[in-house]
Amino acid sequence: MNETPGLNFDEQKVQKLRELQENGVTVYPWKYERTDLASQIHEKFPDIGHEKSEEAVSVAGRLYTKRSHGKTVFADLGDGSGRIQLYIRKNDLGEEAFTFFSKNIDIGDIVGVRGHIFRTKVGEVSIWVDEITLLSKAICPLPEKYHGLTKVETRYRQRYVDLITNEEARAIFHLRSRMTGRLRAYLNDRGYMEFETPTIQPIYGGANARPFTTYHNYLEQKLYLRIAPELYLKRLIVGGFEKVFEIAKNFRNEDIDTHHNPEFTMVEMYEAYADYHDMMKLTEDLISTIIRETTGSTEVTFDDQAISFETPWKRISMEDAVREAAGIEIHAHSVDELRTIAEEHAIDGREKATTQGEYLALFFEHFVEDTLIQPTFIYDFPIENSPLAKKHRTKPGFTERFELFVAGMELANGFSELNDPLDQKERFEEQDAKRQKGDLEAQMIDYDFINALGYGMPPTGGVGIGIDRLVMLATGQNSIKEVILFPSMKPQKQKEDDIEEA
Numbered sequence: 316m317n318e319t320p321g322l323n324f325d326e327q328k329v330q331k332l333r334e335l336q337e338n339g340v341t342v343y344p345w346k347y348e349r350t351d352l353a354s355q356i357h358e359k360f361p362d363i364g365h366e367k368s369e370e371a372v373s374v375a376g377r378l379y380t381k382r383s384h385g386k387t388v389f390a391d392l393g394d395g396s397g398r399i400q401l402y403i404r405k406n407d408l409g410e411e412a413f414t415f416f417s418k419n420i421d422i423g424d425i426v427g428v429r430g431h432i433f434r435t436k437v438g439e440v441s442i443w444v445d446e447i448t449l450l451s452k453a454i455c456p457l458p459e460k461y462h463g464l465t466k467v468e469t470r471y472r473q474r475y476v477d478l479i480t481n482e483e484a485r486a487i488f489h490l491r492s493r494m495t496g497r498l499r500a501y502l503n504d505r506g507y508m509e510f511e512t513p514t515i516q517p518i519y520g521g522a523n524a525r526p527f528t529t530y531h532n533y534l535e536q537k538l539y540l541r542i543a544p545e546l547y548l549k550r551l552i553v554g555g556f557e558k559v560f561e562i563a564k565n566f567r568n569e570d571i572d573t574h575h576n577p578e579f580t581m582v583e584m585y586e587a588y589a590d591y592h593d594m595m596k597l598t599e600d601l602i603s604t605i606i607r608e609t610t611g612s613t614e615v616t617f618d619d620q621a622i623s624f625e626t627p628w629k630r631i632s633m634e635d636a637v638r639e640a641a642g643i644e645i646h647a648h649s650v651d652e653l654r655t656i657a658e659e660h661a662i663d664g665r666e667k668a669t670t671q672g673e674y675l676a677l678f679f680e681h682f683v684e685d686t687l688i689q690p691t692f693i694y695d696f697p698i699e700n701s702p703l704a705k706k707h708r709t710k711p712g713f714t715e716r717f718e719l720f721v722a723g724m725e726l727a728n729g730f731s732e733l734n735d736p737l738d739q740k741e742r743f744e745e746q747d748a749k750r751q752k753g754d755l756e757a758q759m760i761d762y763d764f765i766n767a768l769g770y771g772m773p774p775t776g777g778v779g780i781g782i783d784r785l786v787m788l789a790t791g792q793n794s795i796k797e798v799i800l801f802p803s804m805k806p807q808k809q810k811e812d813d814i815e816e817a
Contacts, residue, residue, distance in 0.1 A: 328421065328454040335419060335452070342452045347427040349373045354396035357440055360432045367431040367443050374399065374442065375427040375450060377479065378420065388417070392428060392442075400441040401428060407445055416447055423453035471796050472804055487798060491786045493609045495562065498582060498782075501601055507558040507584060512547035514540060514564065520764070521545030521703070523746075523756045524567040527577075540566035543779065545703065546764045548585050549732060553772045560584035562782070573794045574724055577803045580782040585732065589776035591704075591715045594729040595692050598719060598778050599626050602690075602726075606789055616791050617722045620688055628690040628719075633679050636693055641682040645675045653678075672697025672712055687720035702742040702758060704730035719780075721788055729778030736768035 335342050350373045351359070360368060376394035386405040391398050405413040420426060427448040435441050458480055464470045470477040470484070477484045499509065517536065519526040521543030529538050544563040551559045562582045569575060586593065603624040607613045613624040637643055643656065653674040657665035662681045668674050675697050687693075694717040695710060704714035715731035733739050743760040750757035786798040796802040 323455045325454060325456050328452070328456070331419060331421075332452045332454055340419075340449070342449060344448070344450055347375050347448065347450055349375045349427065352396040353392065353394050353399040356399055356432060356442070357397070360440055363432050363434050363440060365434055365436070367433045369431075371429060371431055371445070372442065373427065373429045375425070377425050378422055381422050383417070386413075392426065400435070400439050401430075401444050401447075402433070402435070402441045403444045403447065407443070408447065412447070420447070420449055421453070423455070423457045424449060425451035425453070468804070471802050472807070474800050484797075487786070487790045487792065488800060490609055490790055491782075491798060494605055494786060494789065495782065497605045497608050498562070498601070501604060502560050502584060505558070507560045507586075508556055510548070510551060510556075510559055510561055512541075512544045512561055512563070516541050518759050518761045518763075520758050520761050522567075523700070523702075523758060525569055525755045527566050527568045542567050543581070544583050545777070545779070546761055548583055549772065549775065549777070550764065550767045552585050552587055552775050553767045553770055557587040557773075558585070571803055573796075574784065576783065576795050576799055579795075579799070581779045582782060583777065583779040585775055585777040587773045587775050590731040590774065591694065591717055591729055591776055594776040594778040595630070595694070595717055598727050598729065598780065599628055599690075602780070602785065605785075610789055615788055617788050618793055620722070622689060622722060622788065624690060628692060630692040630694060632695040633675060633693050633697075634695065636683045637675060637678045640686060641678060643678060643682075645671050645678070650674070670697075670699055672699040676700050684720065684725075685723040688722055690719060690721045692717050692719055701730070702746050703733055703739075705733045705735075706738070724784050724787075725781070726784050726788075727778055727780040729776065732772070732775040732777050734768055734772040734775060736765050739768055740765050
């Protein structure tokens with residue numbers, strides 16, 4: 316194997332490549348004309364017999380297997396749609412071409428094939444090959460065919476190899492692509508307009524999270540990777556677009572675990588003249604529709620549990636959820652009493668809580684969140700942890716905010732959006748005070764956004780949905796790394812001699 320760090324070249328394959336190039340063989344041609352995909356051949360010739368078809372076909376893809384029987388070779392070719400068997404005979408190719416194929420084309424190489432369709436004696440639809448062309452020489456060896464990449468970490472680091480050898484992995488990302496496409500179609504059909512907002516921002520906002528920072532040399536300015544597109548999308552509502560959405564890459568400088576990746580994908584949507592009740596209805600219908608249309612059912616299996624996305628879904632206030640799960644009536648206790656309860660149960664974050672609302676949120680996370688297996692809307696959040704949500708119309712100290720939980724995971728977060736500029740300014744100032752005291756997840760003051768609200772934003776409902784987690788649920792994967800093509804990973808340790816050379 317090649318000793319260069321990070322390269323997995325097989326020296327014998329490299330030598331073969333060099334010999335081909337020295338002999339004038341075009342190892343990496345520019346183009347190949349193909350007429351069909353593997354799946355299309357199976358669809359077009361369902362009744363083919365043992366005689367070759369009159370119609371010729373041309374396919375291209377990777378060679379996955381190669382089984383030699385003297386003057387005859389059986390091989391499997393795979394493309395983006397599936398696989399098809401090749402039947403290669405010396406008498407058909409000619410001695411020179413057959414010898415070239417046998418000697419120089421290996422498993423893992425990408426080839427183009429022309430020939431006719433027939434069915435083998437064992438009943439497999441195959442291509443009777445007339446011509447085979449090398450299109451790309453692979454000089455890295457594929458993993459053993461029956462097991463693929465066996466180390467999970469290697470699968471994530473070398474996703475390209477995982478996709479070559481792991482049909483399940485390919486199926487996950489096929490489904491992810493379809494889900495994203497159906498999401499766009501659903502919103503477009505309902506009059507939503509898709510926009511792109513800045514990824515690099517002078518002020519981060521839209522969520523309570525620690526940002527990634529960078530620096531623009533020309534502007535001589537510190538900038539941030541966005542943690543959410545919310546504040547820019549709401550500027551568009553101010554500007555007169557009444558239904559907007561963005562499928563956005565967000566970045567949060569936080570821990571990595573099975574449910575979190577520093578770079579993740581969300582869809583956020585905002586609708587003028589709507590409130591959080593409307594957004595719950597939208598979220599419920601959107602997700603159940605996408606799940607049904609892409610998986611064929613409204614029921615999925617996740618962590619060995621059957622989860623039904625059949626509507627309607629359960630709705631319960633945060634107060635009632637804590638009361639049902641823990642028997643605690645938040646507003647029947649003083650802050651000191653709540654602190655004592657939190658200490659008795661060793662609840663994380665209790666040291667920072669100073670109000671009933673903050674304890675309510677902590678008790679919910681501790682007693683309730685993990686128990687929410689079936690889709691459940693939790694609504695009416697305390698104002699302390701909802702700086703962008705509108706105050707509740709009837710419940711002092713609360714906001715019109717909801718979160719959707721499935722399988723113990725937060726899947727969506729929505730509000731009746733705060734559109735009072737003076738209230739928003741005050742909320743930002745409270746957040747900034749927390750930030751100044753060391754809360755790394757508190758939000759900055761975005762005066763330009765406050766100014767935008769000063770021009771008038773209509774009553775608006777908004778919601779954000781985590782696409783990665785939605786795909787996790789749809790595919791039954793309990794790690795977010797399984798549904799992100801190239802997840803964030805710790806750097807690999809280099810050998811000491813590599814470090815010295817560097």
